[in-house]
Amino acid sequence: MSNPMQSTAERLSELAFLESRRLEHDPNIVVVGCGVKLRCGRPTGTLCLQYFVERKPRRGAAETWHNPPELDGVPTDVVEVGAIAR
Numbered sequence: 001m002s003n004p005m006q007s008t009a010e011r012l013s014e015l016a017f018l019e020s021r022r023l024e025h026d027p028n029i030v031v032v033g034c035g036v037k038l039r040c041g042r043p044t045g046t047l048c049l050q051y052f053v054e055r056k057p058r059r060g061a062a063e064t065w066h067n068p069p070e071l072d073g074v075p076t077d078v079v080e081v082g083a084i085a086r
Helices: 004-022
Strands: 029-039 042-053 074-080
Touching: 004 029, 004 042, 004 074, 029 074
Parallel strands: 042 074
Antiparallel strands: 029 042
């Protein structure tokens, strides 16, 4: 019998990899990963695809990228981490 959590983790990992490749030239994207969705800085318990960015897109601002609320049925979250030394 397969482990449902493992298949969810594998799916999230694959989505994170594909998104990181798709967005690799966007200077605002630091890393794409998977984890628990945050709301007001607190974990919600929902697994999601996480976009770690230098700065969150502001509503109505012209940005190069806007995150969808979900991707392929998986919730997304944007976490602002600031500038990272490379």
